[in-house]
Amino acid sequence: MASFQSSKINPVRLHTSQIKFFLILIAMAVFMLLPLIFILFNAFKPMDELFAFPPRFLVHRPTLNNFHALFSAMTVTGVPVDRFFLNSIVTGSLTVIFTIAISVSAGYALSKKKFKLKKFLFEVNTLALMFVPIAVAIPRYIVIVQLGLIDQFVTHILPMLAMPVGLFLIKQFVDQVPDSLLEAAQIDGANDWFIIRKIIYPMAKPAIATVAILAFQAAWNSTEASSMYIDQENLRTFAFYMSTLAAPNVVAGMGMAAASALIMFVPNLIIFIIMQSQVMDTMAHSGLK
Amino acid sequence: MDTVTRSKPKAETGWFKNVVNKIKIWSAHEGDAYLLLSGYIVMFLIFIVFPVLVAILLSFTNFDAVRFPSLVGIRNYITLVTEDSVFMQYVLPNTVKFALIAGPIGYITAFLLAWMLAQIPKAYRTVLALILYSPSMTIGVAMQIVWGTIFSGNQSGYLNSILLQLELIRQPVQWLQSPDYLMIIMIIVTIWSSMGVGFLAMLAGVLNINYEVYEAGYIDGIRNRFQEIIHITIPSMKPQMLFGAVMSVVGTFQAGAIGVQLSGTNPTPRYAGQLIVNHIEDFGFIRFEMGYASAISVVLLFVIWFCSKAVWRLFGEHD
Numbered sequence: 001m002a003s004f005q006s007s008k009i010n011p012v013r014l015h016t017s018q019i020k021f022f023l024i025l026i027a028m029a030v031f032m033l034l035p036l037i038f039i040l041f042n043a044f045k046p047m048d049e050l051f052a053f054p055p056r057f058l059v060h061r062p063t064l065n066n067f068h069a070l071f072s073a074m075t076v077t078g079v080p081v082d083r084f085f086l087n088s089i090v091t092g093s094l095t096v097i098f099t100i101a102i103s104v105s106a107g108y109a110l111s112k113k114k115f116k117l118k119k120f121l122f123e124v125n126t127l128a129l130m131f132v133p134i135a136v137a138i139p140r141y142i143v144i145v146q147l148g149l150i151d152q153f154v155t156h157i158l159p160m161l162a163m164p165v166g167l168f169l170i171k172q173f174v175d176q177v178p179d180s181l182l183e184a185a186q187i188d189g190a191n192d193w194f195i196i197r198k199i200i201y202p203m204a205k206p207a208i209a210t211v212a213i214l215a216f217q218a219a220w221n222s223t224e225a226s227s228m229y230i231d232q233e234n235l236r237t238f239a240f241y242m243s244t245l246a247a248p249n250v251v252a253g254m255g256m257a258a259a260s261a262l263i264m265f266v267p268n269l270i271i272f273i274i275m276q277s278q279v280m281d282t283m284a285h286s287g288l289k
Numbered sequence: 290m291d292t293v294t295r296s297k298p299k300a301e302t303g304w305f306k307n308v309v310n311k312i313k314i315w316s317a318h319e320g321d322a323y324l325l326l327s328g329y330i331v332m333f334l335i336f337i338v339f340p341v342l343v344a345i346l347l348s349f350t351n352f353d354a355v356r357f358p359s360l361v362g363i364r365n366y367i368t369l370v371t372e373d374s375v376f377m378q379y380v381l382p383n384t385v386k387f388a389l390i391a392g393p394i395g396y397i398t399a400f401l402l403a404w405m406l407a408q409i410p411k412a413y414r415t416v417l418a419l420i421l422y423s424p425s426m427t428i429g430v431a432m433q434i435v436w437g438t439i440f441s442g443n444q445s446g447y448l449n450s451i452l453l454q455l456e457l458i459r460q461p462v463q464w465l466q467s468p469d470y471l472m473i474i475m476i477i478v479t480i481w482s483s484m485g486v487g488f489l490a491m492l493a494g495v496l497n498i499n500y501e502v503y504e505a506g507y508i509d510g511i512r513n514r515f516q517e518i519i520h521i522t523i524p525s526m527k528p529q530m531l532f533g534a535v536m537s538v539v540g541t542f543q544a545g546a547i548g549v550q551l552s553g554t555n556p557t558p559r560y561a562g563q564l565i566v567n568h569i570e571d572f573g574f575i576r577f578e579m580g581y582a583s584a585i586s587v588v589l590l591f592v593i594w595f596c597s598k599a600v601w602r603l604f605g606e607h608d
Contacts, residue, residue, distance in 0.1 A: 258434065
């Protein structure tokens with residue numbers, strides 16, 4: 001049976017039967033990667049290469065000019081770009097921290113506690129997996145106006161915190177923690193707070209890492225709050241600033257736009273690379289029944 | 290009088306005590322669970338449940354964002370179906386076309402790629418999976434810049450210059466402003482970015498199937514890889530298939546705004562890339578007909594719900 005395993009699913013070593021898969025996968029990978037490599041090169045191209053005809057794919061004389069131009073730029077009202085960048089970092093980090101805090105305690109309750117509405121709440125959350133925020137942009141705007149959150153920095157963060165996918169993944173993962181372990185801790189007098197901190201957090205780490213990635217991506221890329229709920233320019237985020245550079249056919253900003261796209265992309269990529277094995281671990285428990 | 294005042298509080302105390310006791314017992318049993326859930330539930334109610342309810346309520350009103358909404362019954366829905374020719378002629382067909390092409394193709398591609406990745410050794414798989422997943426990290430503005438550069442309408446746009454050099458075209462094409470090409474570009478870009486969470490879930494699903502299941506399948510007469518996928522792989526990872534499908538439905542509808550992002554105008558040139566999401570924005574935030582826009586929102590939520598039900602039918606476990 002060893003040959004059966006080594007030549008089929010999850011093989012240990014390379015085999016000639018895998019060539020066809022490699023060919024297709026590499027072709028797809030090239031298609032996926034090319035647009036990103038365009039941007040990578042564009043970000044480092046000097047002006048004349050950006051507007052060269054015919055455009056060259058590779059960069060010949062790489063320069064950091066686009067990044068300098070981006071960070072020394074100011075908006076019409078005199079807000080420096082680093083301010084947007086700082087806003088994005090603060091928004092991203094706080095969103096991650098609070099999303100994890102509320103999702104882990106909720107996931108623990110949904111998985112291990114006994115209460116009447118348990119099944120109902122889980123089903124509601126599963127239904128909410130299909131929630132598309134953009135569909136209810138108008139009532140969301142009205143809710144935010146009524147709460148007095150217009151032009152408040154927290155408006156970047158609060159609407160992001162309830163993340164149905166996040167709660168779902170953590171709950172599924174906490175389901176794997178054996179009840180006997182929790183019972184033993186309870187007999188020793190541990191309360192919920194202690195159990196969450198000392199047992200759930202360490203054991204559900206992969207799921208938490210995954211939710212952190214998803215929450216960060218959502219917050220980091222979001223322009224929703226900046227364009228709709230915030231008029232004060234110095235409270236807006238980098239993603240929003242970038243969308244003003246990205247207006248189609250605005251050629252002057254092409255190099256800066258590419259540089260900013262790269263800046264948007266790289267943190268997501270790095271975080272994902274660091275945590276990818278944890279993500280795969282979590283996804284193994286992601287099934288919907 | 291004495292007796293009345295004395296007996297009355299007694300009865301009240303009894304009733305009150307009863308309730309207090311019940312609450313005490315309840316909170317001893319279940320209170321901590323709700324306390325743990327409270328943060329999530331509050332945010333969930335405010336930013337998910339409540340907006341959906343408000344959308345439903347507003348859809349029965351005429352609301353211009355300034356004056357108090359006035360009830361108009363189902364007039365908005367009637368207008369949507371009978372008078373909004375843009376919706377019936379462009380927006381609805383576009384949305385159906387976009388969802389039916391980009392959704393299934395993206396999903397099937399994600400599954401096939403996940404399956405193929407499972408057939409190669411781990412080190413190669415990790416690198417290739419990372420590359421395939423990376424476009425989904427460029428949601429929103431970054432995507433606009435990436436593809437805007439490629440489809441740029443002047444001669445230094447990548448696609449234009451390649452086609453010019455190959456002499457397939459004589460003049461640069463305004464790809465993103467052209468009603469003929471916008472939809473197909475939207476579909477390509479959406480498929481490009483659709484190897485997201487669902488794709489990773491399906492990859493984990495394929496890898497988690499036991500060898501014994503395959504061995505049993507081959508003993509039972511499975512002859513080739515295709516039969517293996519249909520009879521073993523997919524049935525063994527139905528939960529992940531379902532999760533991936535739900536994520537794909539959501540992702541496809543979420544990506545709906547991309548036509549406006551790429552072309553830079555709402556409405557898109559001759560409504561070529563106009564989807565329900567853009568129509569909502571057009572009426573809600575450009576024309577301030579929020580009641581009417583809410584009715585369109587409700588229709589969109591219903592469409593998404595219907596699609597998800599359909600995939601649930603396909604992959605859910607029926608008992």
